[in-house]
Amino acid sequence: MTQTAPTTPARADDGQRRFASLDPRTGEVIGHHVVASEEDVREAVRAARDAAVFWAELGFDGRRARLDAWRKVLLKRLDEFQVLISAETGKSADDARTELALVIDHLHWAAKHAPKVLGKRKVSPGMLMYNHAATLEYRPLGVVGVIGPWNYPAFTPMGSIAYALAAGNAVVFKPSEFTPGVGVFLAATLGEVVPEFPVLQVVTGFGETGAALCTSGVDKLAFTGSTATGKKVMAACAASLTPVLVECGGKDPLIVAEDADVRAAADGAVWGGIFNSGQTCAGVERVYVADAVYDEFLALVVEKAKKLRPGGEADAHFGPITMPKQVDVIQSHVADALERGGRAVVGGLESIRPPYVEPVVLVDVPDESTAVTEETFGPTLVVTRVADADEAVRRANSSAFGLGASVYSRNRGEELADKLRCGMVSVNSVLAYASVPGLPFGGVGDSGFGRIHGEDGLREFAYAHSVTRKRFGALLNPMTYDRGSRTIRHVVRLVRVLYGR
Structure with missing residues (x-):
């Protein structure tokens, strides 16, 4: 079957350019969406200005009431939303449900904790300024632009949208051209409980629509995507000094120490590398295993990975590669690893049959291979034997990326986690940090900067306002x-x- 992508824009009877979003499993048309022009984007931002005033004036309690009502609408329509996400991404129903459970949890956390994190509080004036009172509060920026990805079309952008709304901002959201319907659904459901003003608007389209949002005069722009595109976003926003939050890719390592629960580590590596077809920015891509447990670990990984299969059926373990061009990246990385002397102990080049890619586990891959240095974003694992956990940390830290990591160790987990150069670490699990609403999510280096989620995520969409009173x-x-x-x-x-x- 030929893999599909959003169709070339065509003009409808009303003169607007439109494109179709397609189910990557079947090529079936799911819906048609407007290609928003630069003027369309600017008009959305203008409308958001009035909405932002209304939304800010509701105060924390008023906003929480509306956001709680939105949460209940989303819960009531959860099955419908799941079907839409699965259709636009191709991911399994369970993967889509997991994503939506996280959406609900984070939306609840942001609305509940915004008053405490951002509200006015007293600050000690210090000994020299003892005759003054000091207060600090965090005020909304105004209008926040969000550019979201296709791999988690609801959860990832909601890490910005929910927190920006809770902080008192209006939002203009540009979803991926592969998942425009998810964005439209989010805005429509919020509109049911906030009918007065469009506090969340969606502008659909391609790269030029995202570029227009960067230069539209928003007060901050939150971007999730590749490092290369993140740099372009920063350059576009720099002209107007628009601050940015950039969450880019990763090449996340998993470390298996000598004292690890090997069976749990193998289970974590396979799930962390292959769920959602490996299309997870903080998913497991590199695995460093201490020599003492390497053979046992690899045997378990091979056993587990061989049982998994992709497909569009309800009982498939994972779905297709959502973006057609990503198949070429996956293929080139596997080919490069094999050409440089690596071995495939599960799958191989024959596993790549667009739009599906079966699990591929590679060993003996040189460090200079693109399968080690670049983000693959597919159901592949590179497993590397190292002398011990300390060497594993050094190898893990050699990447230009620094998003997340995982460590399996009975006695040294936190010690090894402290040595890793990245934004987040899970000990004896994978990706647990992403499921904790109170923890910030983000990376360092080529993985970007700024944070979503948690208290840091709320403050990303506000500015500090300090007052002293004699x-x-x-x-x-x-x-x-x-x-x-x-x-x-x-x-x-x-x-x-x-x-x-």
């Missing part, structure tokens, strides 16, 4: 030209007494 006169006031000649000397003497010990 309560009474001070004996020493250096901030006036009417100060006496001895004032500064007394201030310096006081600082030495307070802080010189």
Whole structure:
């Protein structure tokens, strides 16, 4: 079967350019969507300005009530939403349901915790400013632009959308051209409980629509996608000093120490590398296994991976590769690994039959292979034998990426986690951090910067507003030209007494 992509835009009777979103499993048309022009995007941002004023004035309690109501609508229509996600991405029903469970959990957390994290609070003025009261609060930026990916079309953008809304902003969301219907569904369901103003709008289209959002005058832009595209987004936003949150890809390692529960580690590696067809930015791609347990671990991985199969049927373990071009990347990485002396102990080049890719497990792959250095984004694992867990940490840290990681060890888990250069680590599990709403999600290096989720995720979409208020006169006031000649000397003497010990 020939793999499909969103169709070439065509003009409808109303003169608007439209494109079709397709089911990657069958090529069936799911829906048609407008290709938003630059003017369309700017008009959405203009409408969002009025919506942002209304939304901010509701206050934390008013916004929470609306967001809680939205959560209940999403829960009521969960089955419908799952079917849509599966249709646009091809992912299994269970993978889509898992994604939606995370959406609900994070939406609840953001609405509940925004008042405590962002609301006004007292700050100690310190000894020198004892006659002042100080307060700090985090105010909404205004209008936030979000550019989302196709691999988790609801969960990933909601890491920005839900937190930006909870912080008091209006949002203009550009979903992937592969999953436009998911974005439309999110905006429509929120519109049911916030009918007054369009606090969440969706602009569908291709790269030019995303580029227009970057230059539209939003107050911040949150992007999830490849590192190469992330750099283009940053360059476009730089012209107007629009701040950005950039969540790019990863080449995430899993470390199996000498004292690991080997069976649990093998289960985690196979699931972390293959679920959702390997199309997970923080999924497992590199596995470093201590020599003492390598043979046992590899045998278990081979056994488990050989049982898995992709397909469009309800009982398939995972679905197709959603984006057709990604198949070429997967194929080139597997070919490069084999050409450089690597071996496939599960699958191989013959496993790649678009739009499906069967599990591929590679060993003896040189570090310079693209299968080790670049994000593959497919159901592949590169398993490498190392002397011990410490060598595993060094090899894990050699990547330009630094998104997430996993460590399996009975006694050294947290110690090894502390040595890893990345934004997030799961000990004796994989991807657990993504399921904890209170933990920030994001990376370092080529994996980007900024954070979604947790308190950091709320503050990403707000600015700090500090206020001091003079309560009474001070004996020493250096901030006036009417100060006496001895004032500064007394201030310096006081600082030495307070802080010189």
